[in-house]
Amino acid sequence: MGLTWNERMSVGVPLLDSDHKTLIGLINHLHRSIGDEEEYAAVGSVLQALEEYAAHHFVREEKMMEACRYPLLDQHYGTHGGFAAKVRGLRARYDGDPTGVRARECLTFLNTWLIDHICTTDMNYRSWVIGHPGAEAAAQRVSLTGGGRKAVTVDWTRLRVLLVDDNVNFSEILRTILLSVGVTGVSAVHDLDSAKAVISHQPLDILVSDWHVGEESGLDLVKWVRRGPPDQARLPVLILSGHERMTNRDLALMAGADEFMEKPISARNLLLGVARLVV
Structure with missing residues:
Protein backbone atom coordinates (compact mmCIF):
# COMPACT_ATOMS: atom_id res chain seq x y z
CA MET A 1 0.00 0.00 0.00
CA GLY A 2 1.33 3.43 -0.93
CA LEU A 3 1.84 6.49 1.22
CA THR A 4 -0.91 9.11 1.49
CA TRP A 5 -0.21 12.76 2.19
CA ASN A 6 -2.25 14.33 4.97
CA GLU A 7 -2.19 17.72 6.66
CA ARG A 8 -0.49 16.32 9.75
CA MET A 9 2.61 16.02 7.56
CA SER A 10 2.61 19.74 6.74
CA VAL A 11 5.60 21.72 8.00
CA GLY A 12 3.71 24.95 7.35
CA VAL A 13 5.84 26.01 4.38
CA PRO A 14 4.05 25.41 1.03
CA LEU A 15 7.33 25.09 -0.86
CA LEU A 16 8.63 22.32 1.38
CA ASP A 17 5.23 20.61 1.60
CA SER A 18 5.22 20.49 -2.20
CA ASP A 19 8.68 18.89 -2.15
CA HIS A 20 7.50 16.28 0.35
CA LYS A 21 4.47 15.48 -1.82
CA THR A 22 6.77 14.95 -4.80
CA LEU A 23 8.96 12.57 -2.79
CA ILE A 24 5.86 10.64 -1.66
CA GLY A 25 4.67 10.51 -5.27
CA LEU A 26 7.98 9.04 -6.46
CA ILE A 27 7.92 6.42 -3.71
CA ASN A 28 4.34 5.48 -4.62
CA HIS A 29 5.38 4.98 -8.25
CA LEU A 30 8.03 2.60 -6.99
CA HIS A 31 5.30 0.69 -5.14
CA ARG A 32 3.17 0.49 -8.29
CA SER A 33 6.10 -0.81 -10.32
CA ILE A 34 6.30 -4.08 -8.34
CA GLY A 35 5.78 -6.91 -10.82
CA ASP A 36 5.54 -4.50 -13.76
CA GLU A 37 7.19 -5.66 -16.98
CA GLU A 38 9.35 -2.52 -16.82
CA GLU A 39 10.04 -2.77 -13.08
CA TYR A 40 13.80 -2.48 -13.52
CA ALA A 41 13.55 0.66 -15.66
CA ALA A 42 11.07 2.15 -13.18
CA VAL A 43 13.31 1.33 -10.20
CA GLY A 44 16.30 2.94 -11.93
CA SER A 45 14.36 6.06 -12.89
CA VAL A 46 12.81 6.49 -9.44
CA LEU A 47 16.17 5.98 -7.70
CA GLN A 48 17.78 8.60 -9.93
CA ALA A 49 14.88 10.99 -9.44
CA LEU A 50 14.89 10.44 -5.67
CA GLU A 51 18.62 11.03 -5.46
CA GLU A 52 18.42 14.25 -7.48
CA TYR A 53 15.17 15.55 -6.06
CA ALA A 54 16.02 14.72 -2.45
CA ALA A 55 19.34 16.57 -2.84
CA HIS A 56 17.46 19.55 -4.29
CA HIS A 57 14.92 19.45 -1.44
CA PHE A 58 17.62 19.05 1.23
CA VAL A 59 19.47 22.12 -0.02
CA ARG A 60 16.20 24.07 0.09
CA GLU A 61 15.59 23.02 3.68
CA GLU A 62 19.16 23.77 4.69
CA LYS A 63 19.12 27.22 3.07
CA MET A 64 15.95 28.05 5.00
CA MET A 65 17.42 26.80 8.28
CA GLU A 66 20.64 28.72 7.67
CA ALA A 67 18.65 31.90 7.04
CA CYS A 68 16.82 31.62 10.36
CA ARG A 69 19.87 30.31 12.30
CA TYR A 70 18.17 27.05 13.25
CA PRO A 71 20.14 25.59 16.22
CA LEU A 72 19.81 21.92 15.15
CA LEU A 73 21.11 22.49 11.62
CA ASP A 74 24.16 20.23 12.06
CA GLN A 75 21.90 17.37 13.15
CA HIS A 76 19.78 17.91 10.06
CA TYR A 77 22.88 17.85 7.85
CA GLY A 78 23.66 14.41 9.28
CA THR A 79 20.14 13.11 8.64
CA HIS A 80 20.25 14.30 5.04
CA GLY A 81 23.70 12.83 4.54
CA GLY A 82 22.59 9.44 5.80
CA PHE A 83 19.66 9.30 3.37
CA ALA A 84 21.81 10.42 0.45
CA ALA A 85 24.42 7.76 1.23
CA LYS A 86 21.79 5.01 1.37
CA VAL A 87 20.23 6.03 -1.96
CA ARG A 88 23.69 6.31 -3.56
CA GLY A 89 24.38 2.78 -2.37
CA LEU A 90 21.17 1.48 -3.93
CA ARG A 91 21.99 3.37 -7.14
CA ALA A 92 25.51 1.90 -7.25
CA ARG A 93 24.11 -1.61 -6.85
CA TYR A 94 21.53 -0.91 -9.55
CA ASP A 95 24.17 0.42 -11.94
CA GLY A 96 26.24 -2.72 -11.34
CA ASP A 97 23.29 -5.07 -11.86
CA PRO A 98 19.82 -3.61 -12.63
CA THR A 99 18.18 -6.92 -11.69
CA GLY A 100 19.82 -6.93 -8.26
CA VAL A 101 17.72 -4.12 -6.74
CA ARG A 102 14.00 -4.72 -6.47
CA ALA A 103 11.25 -2.23 -5.73
CA ARG A 104 10.20 -3.96 -2.49
CA GLU A 105 13.68 -3.59 -0.99
CA CYS A 106 13.77 0.12 -1.75
CA LEU A 107 10.27 0.66 -0.36
CA THR A 108 11.07 -0.81 3.06
CA PHE A 109 13.78 1.80 3.58
CA LEU A 110 12.09 4.73 1.85
CA ASN A 111 8.68 4.47 3.54
CA THR A 112 10.18 4.31 7.02
CA TRP A 113 12.73 7.05 6.41
CA LEU A 114 10.39 9.55 4.75
CA ILE A 115 7.63 9.32 7.33
CA ASP A 116 10.15 9.67 10.18
CA HIS A 117 11.87 12.56 8.38
CA ILE A 118 8.69 14.53 7.74
CA CYS A 119 6.74 13.77 10.90
CA THR A 120 9.61 13.92 13.39
CA THR A 121 12.82 15.60 12.23
CA ASP A 122 11.25 18.29 10.03
CA MET A 123 8.63 19.27 12.60
CA ASN A 124 11.45 20.51 14.83
CA TYR A 125 12.29 23.41 12.48
CA ARG A 126 8.67 24.34 11.81
CA SER A 127 8.38 27.21 14.27
CA TRP A 128 11.74 28.64 13.18
CA VAL A 129 11.06 28.91 9.43
CA ILE A 130 7.35 29.82 9.33
CA GLY A 131 7.05 33.55 8.77
CA HIS A 132 10.78 34.18 8.63
CA PRO A 133 11.28 36.91 5.99
CA GLY A 134 14.46 35.53 4.44
CA ALA A 135 13.91 31.79 4.75
CA GLU A 136 11.52 31.16 1.87
CA ALA A 137 13.40 33.58 -0.38
CA ALA A 138 16.55 31.54 0.23
CA ALA A 139 14.73 28.32 -0.70
CA GLN A 140 13.23 29.86 -3.85
CA ARG A 141 16.72 30.51 -5.20
CA VAL A 142 17.49 26.77 -5.28
CA SER A 143 16.75 25.26 -8.70
CA LEU A 144 16.64 21.58 -9.65
CA THR A 145 18.04 22.46 -13.06
CA GLY A 146 20.88 24.60 -11.70
CA GLY A 147 21.96 28.07 -12.64
CA GLY A 148 24.90 29.89 -14.16
CA ARG A 149 25.39 31.77 -17.40
CA LYS A 150 24.16 28.88 -19.54
CA ALA A 151 21.02 28.26 -17.49
CA VAL A 152 17.80 28.10 -19.50
CA THR A 153 14.83 29.98 -18.09
CA VAL A 154 11.47 28.31 -18.64
CA ASP A 155 8.03 29.31 -17.42
Whole structure:
Protein backbone atom coordinates (compact mmCIF):
# COMPACT_ATOMS: atom_id res chain seq x y z
CA MET A 1 0.00 0.00 0.00
CA GLY A 2 1.33 3.43 -0.93
CA LEU A 3 1.84 6.49 1.22
CA THR A 4 -0.91 9.11 1.49
CA TRP A 5 -0.21 12.76 2.19
CA ASN A 6 -2.25 14.33 4.97
CA GLU A 7 -2.19 17.72 6.66
CA ARG A 8 -0.49 16.32 9.75
CA MET A 9 2.61 16.02 7.56
CA SER A 10 2.61 19.74 6.74
CA VAL A 11 5.60 21.72 8.00
CA GLY A 12 3.71 24.95 7.35
CA VAL A 13 5.84 26.01 4.38
CA PRO A 14 4.05 25.41 1.03
CA LEU A 15 7.33 25.09 -0.86
CA LEU A 16 8.63 22.32 1.38
CA ASP A 17 5.23 20.61 1.60
CA SER A 18 5.22 20.49 -2.20
CA ASP A 19 8.68 18.89 -2.15
CA HIS A 20 7.50 16.28 0.35
CA LYS A 21 4.47 15.48 -1.82
CA THR A 22 6.77 14.95 -4.80
CA LEU A 23 8.96 12.57 -2.79
CA ILE A 24 5.86 10.64 -1.66
CA GLY A 25 4.67 10.51 -5.27
CA LEU A 26 7.98 9.04 -6.46
CA ILE A 27 7.92 6.42 -3.71
CA ASN A 28 4.34 5.48 -4.62
CA HIS A 29 5.38 4.98 -8.25
CA LEU A 30 8.03 2.60 -6.99
CA HIS A 31 5.30 0.69 -5.14
CA ARG A 32 3.17 0.49 -8.29
CA SER A 33 6.10 -0.81 -10.32
CA ILE A 34 6.30 -4.08 -8.34
CA GLY A 35 5.78 -6.91 -10.82
CA ASP A 36 5.54 -4.50 -13.76
CA GLU A 37 7.19 -5.66 -16.98
CA GLU A 38 9.35 -2.52 -16.82
CA GLU A 39 10.04 -2.77 -13.08
CA TYR A 40 13.80 -2.48 -13.52
CA ALA A 41 13.55 0.66 -15.66
CA ALA A 42 11.07 2.15 -13.18
CA VAL A 43 13.31 1.33 -10.20
CA GLY A 44 16.30 2.94 -11.93
CA SER A 45 14.36 6.06 -12.89
CA VAL A 46 12.81 6.49 -9.44
CA LEU A 47 16.17 5.98 -7.70
CA GLN A 48 17.78 8.60 -9.93
CA ALA A 49 14.88 10.99 -9.44
CA LEU A 50 14.89 10.44 -5.67
CA GLU A 51 18.62 11.03 -5.46
CA GLU A 52 18.42 14.25 -7.48
CA TYR A 53 15.17 15.55 -6.06
CA ALA A 54 16.02 14.72 -2.45
CA ALA A 55 19.34 16.57 -2.84
CA HIS A 56 17.46 19.55 -4.29
CA HIS A 57 14.92 19.45 -1.44
CA PHE A 58 17.62 19.05 1.23
CA VAL A 59 19.47 22.12 -0.02
CA ARG A 60 16.20 24.07 0.09
CA GLU A 61 15.59 23.02 3.68
CA GLU A 62 19.16 23.77 4.69
CA LYS A 63 19.12 27.22 3.07
CA MET A 64 15.95 28.05 5.00
CA MET A 65 17.42 26.80 8.28
CA GLU A 66 20.64 28.72 7.67
CA ALA A 67 18.65 31.90 7.04
CA CYS A 68 16.82 31.62 10.36
CA ARG A 69 19.87 30.31 12.30
CA TYR A 70 18.17 27.05 13.25
CA PRO A 71 20.14 25.59 16.22
CA LEU A 72 19.81 21.92 15.15
CA LEU A 73 21.11 22.49 11.62
CA ASP A 74 24.16 20.23 12.06
CA GLN A 75 21.90 17.37 13.15
CA HIS A 76 19.78 17.91 10.06
CA TYR A 77 22.88 17.85 7.85
CA GLY A 78 23.66 14.41 9.28
CA THR A 79 20.14 13.11 8.64
CA HIS A 80 20.25 14.30 5.04
CA GLY A 81 23.70 12.83 4.54
CA GLY A 82 22.59 9.44 5.80
CA PHE A 83 19.66 9.30 3.37
CA ALA A 84 21.81 10.42 0.45
CA ALA A 85 24.42 7.76 1.23
CA LYS A 86 21.79 5.01 1.37
CA VAL A 87 20.23 6.03 -1.96
CA ARG A 88 23.69 6.31 -3.56
CA GLY A 89 24.38 2.78 -2.37
CA LEU A 90 21.17 1.48 -3.93
CA ARG A 91 21.99 3.37 -7.14
CA ALA A 92 25.51 1.90 -7.25
CA ARG A 93 24.11 -1.61 -6.85
CA TYR A 94 21.53 -0.91 -9.55
CA ASP A 95 24.17 0.42 -11.94
CA GLY A 96 26.24 -2.72 -11.34
CA ASP A 97 23.29 -5.07 -11.86
CA PRO A 98 19.82 -3.61 -12.63
CA THR A 99 18.18 -6.92 -11.69
CA GLY A 100 19.82 -6.93 -8.26
CA VAL A 101 17.72 -4.12 -6.74
CA ARG A 102 14.00 -4.72 -6.47
CA ALA A 103 11.25 -2.23 -5.73
CA ARG A 104 10.20 -3.96 -2.49
CA GLU A 105 13.68 -3.59 -0.99
CA CYS A 106 13.77 0.12 -1.75
CA LEU A 107 10.27 0.66 -0.36
CA THR A 108 11.07 -0.81 3.06
CA PHE A 109 13.78 1.80 3.58
CA LEU A 110 12.09 4.73 1.85
CA ASN A 111 8.68 4.47 3.54
CA THR A 112 10.18 4.31 7.02
CA TRP A 113 12.73 7.05 6.41
CA LEU A 114 10.39 9.55 4.75
CA ILE A 115 7.63 9.32 7.33
CA ASP A 116 10.15 9.67 10.18
CA HIS A 117 11.87 12.56 8.38
CA ILE A 118 8.69 14.53 7.74
CA CYS A 119 6.74 13.77 10.90
CA THR A 120 9.61 13.92 13.39
CA THR A 121 12.82 15.60 12.23
CA ASP A 122 11.25 18.29 10.03
CA MET A 123 8.63 19.27 12.60
CA ASN A 124 11.45 20.51 14.83
CA TYR A 125 12.29 23.41 12.48
CA ARG A 126 8.67 24.34 11.81
CA SER A 127 8.38 27.21 14.27
CA TRP A 128 11.74 28.64 13.18
CA VAL A 129 11.06 28.91 9.43
CA ILE A 130 7.35 29.82 9.33
CA GLY A 131 7.05 33.55 8.77
CA HIS A 132 10.78 34.18 8.63
CA PRO A 133 11.28 36.91 5.99
CA GLY A 134 14.46 35.53 4.44
CA ALA A 135 13.91 31.79 4.75
CA GLU A 136 11.52 31.16 1.87
CA ALA A 137 13.40 33.58 -0.38
CA ALA A 138 16.55 31.54 0.23
CA ALA A 139 14.73 28.32 -0.70
CA GLN A 140 13.23 29.86 -3.85
CA ARG A 141 16.72 30.51 -5.20
CA VAL A 142 17.49 26.77 -5.28
CA SER A 143 16.75 25.26 -8.70
CA LEU A 144 16.64 21.58 -9.65
CA THR A 145 18.04 22.46 -13.06
CA GLY A 146 20.88 24.60 -11.70
CA GLY A 147 21.96 28.07 -12.64
CA GLY A 148 24.90 29.89 -14.16
CA ARG A 149 25.39 31.77 -17.40
CA LYS A 150 24.16 28.88 -19.54
CA ALA A 151 21.02 28.26 -17.49
CA VAL A 152 17.80 28.10 -19.50
CA THR A 153 14.83 29.98 -18.09
CA VAL A 154 11.47 28.31 -18.64
CA ASP A 155 8.03 29.31 -17.42
CA TRP A 156 7.17 25.76 -16.39
CA THR A 157 3.65 26.71 -15.33
CA ARG A 158 2.70 27.53 -18.94
CA LEU A 159 4.22 24.44 -20.55
CA ARG A 160 1.94 21.99 -22.39
CA VAL A 161 3.39 18.48 -22.61
CA LEU A 162 2.16 15.27 -24.23
CA LEU A 163 3.56 12.00 -22.87
CA VAL A 164 3.21 8.87 -25.02
CA ASP A 165 4.06 5.56 -23.35
CA ASP A 166 2.11 2.30 -23.09
CA ASN A 167 3.44 1.89 -19.53
CA VAL A 168 1.05 3.93 -17.38
CA ASN A 169 3.31 3.88 -14.31
CA PHE A 170 6.29 5.21 -16.24
CA SER A 171 4.14 8.02 -17.66
CA GLU A 172 3.20 8.95 -14.11
CA ILE A 173 6.84 9.00 -13.05
CA LEU A 174 7.51 11.52 -15.82
CA ARG A 175 4.41 13.52 -14.83
CA THR A 176 5.60 13.66 -11.20
CA ILE A 177 9.01 14.97 -12.25
CA LEU A 178 7.41 17.66 -14.43
CA LEU A 179 4.91 18.57 -11.71
CA SER A 180 7.80 19.08 -9.27
CA VAL A 181 8.86 22.20 -11.20
CA GLY A 182 5.32 23.48 -11.75
CA VAL A 183 4.21 21.83 -15.01
CA THR A 184 0.49 21.13 -14.71
CA GLY A 185 -0.40 21.01 -18.41
CA VAL A 186 0.52 17.36 -18.94
CA SER A 187 -1.50 14.95 -21.08
CA ALA A 188 -0.63 11.25 -21.19
CA VAL A 189 -1.78 8.68 -23.76
CA HIS A 190 -0.80 5.09 -24.31
CA ASP A 191 -1.15 4.42 -28.04
CA LEU A 192 -0.33 6.24 -31.28
CA ASP A 193 -3.92 6.90 -32.41
CA SER A 194 -4.68 8.69 -29.14
CA ALA A 195 -1.44 10.65 -29.48
CA LYS A 196 -2.35 11.76 -33.00
CA ALA A 197 -5.79 12.89 -31.81
CA VAL A 198 -4.28 15.05 -29.07
CA ILE A 199 -1.63 16.52 -31.38
CA SER A 200 -4.28 17.34 -34.00
CA HIS A 201 -6.64 19.10 -31.60
CA GLN A 202 -4.61 20.55 -28.72
CA PRO A 203 -1.86 23.17 -28.67
CA LEU A 204 1.37 21.62 -27.36
CA ASP A 205 4.88 22.80 -26.55
CA ILE A 206 6.63 19.42 -26.59
CA LEU A 207 6.02 15.73 -27.28
CA VAL A 208 7.81 13.11 -25.14
CA SER A 209 7.38 9.60 -26.52
CA ASP A 210 8.74 6.17 -25.75
CA TRP A 211 10.39 4.34 -28.64
CA HIS A 212 8.20 1.27 -28.13
CA VAL A 213 4.50 2.04 -27.57
CA GLY A 214 2.96 -1.39 -27.28
CA GLU A 215 3.45 -3.03 -30.65
CA GLU A 216 3.86 0.38 -32.30
CA SER A 217 6.92 2.58 -32.80
CA GLY A 218 7.30 6.08 -31.46
CA LEU A 219 9.45 6.80 -34.51
CA ASP A 220 6.37 6.35 -36.71
CA LEU A 221 4.67 9.01 -34.60
CA VAL A 222 7.63 11.35 -35.09
CA LYS A 223 7.48 10.87 -38.86
CA TRP A 224 3.73 11.55 -38.84
CA VAL A 225 4.29 14.75 -36.83
CA ARG A 226 6.91 16.01 -39.29
CA ARG A 227 4.61 15.38 -42.29
CA GLY A 228 1.82 17.49 -40.77
CA PRO A 229 0.88 21.17 -41.12
CA PRO A 230 3.57 23.73 -40.21
CA ASP A 231 2.64 24.23 -36.54
CA GLN A 232 2.52 20.47 -35.98
CA ALA A 233 5.70 19.80 -37.96
CA ARG A 234 7.65 22.22 -35.74
CA LEU A 235 6.61 20.48 -32.49
CA PRO A 236 9.75 19.60 -30.45
CA VAL A 237 10.04 15.83 -29.91
CA LEU A 238 12.00 13.93 -27.26
CA ILE A 239 12.29 10.15 -27.71
CA LEU A 240 12.96 7.84 -24.74
CA SER A 241 14.22 4.27 -25.02
CA GLY A 242 15.26 1.50 -22.68
CA HIS A 243 17.79 0.30 -25.24
CA GLU A 244 20.55 2.89 -25.61
CA ARG A 245 22.79 2.40 -28.60
CA MET A 246 24.41 5.00 -30.79
CA THR A 247 22.49 3.56 -33.75
CA ASN A 248 19.21 4.07 -31.86
CA ARG A 249 20.05 7.71 -31.22
CA ASP A 250 20.94 8.18 -34.88
CA LEU A 251 17.72 6.48 -36.02
CA ALA A 252 15.61 8.65 -33.72
CA LEU A 253 17.23 11.85 -34.97
CA MET A 254 16.96 10.72 -38.60
CA ALA A 255 13.24 10.09 -38.07
CA GLY A 256 12.87 13.72 -36.98
CA ALA A 257 13.26 13.65 -33.20
CA ASP A 258 15.05 16.60 -31.63
CA GLU A 259 16.52 14.68 -28.70
CA PHE A 260 16.99 11.09 -27.50
CA MET A 261 17.38 9.83 -23.92
CA GLU A 262 17.78 6.37 -22.48
CA LYS A 263 15.87 4.80 -19.62
CA PRO A 264 16.27 4.86 -16.70
CA ILE A 265 15.91 8.60 -17.02
CA SER A 266 17.50 11.26 -14.84
CA ALA A 267 15.03 13.83 -13.49
CA ARG A 268 17.53 16.66 -13.95
CA ASN A 269 18.49 15.59 -17.48
CA LEU A 270 14.83 15.24 -18.45
CA LEU A 271 14.06 18.76 -17.27
CA LEU A 272 17.18 20.21 -18.88
CA GLY A 273 16.36 18.43 -22.14
CA VAL A 274 12.79 19.71 -22.13
CA ALA A 275 14.00 23.21 -21.29
CA ARG A 276 16.46 23.23 -24.21
CA LEU A 277 13.78 22.14 -26.66
CA VAL A 278 11.01 24.57 -25.66
CA VAL A 279 13.01 27.79 -25.42
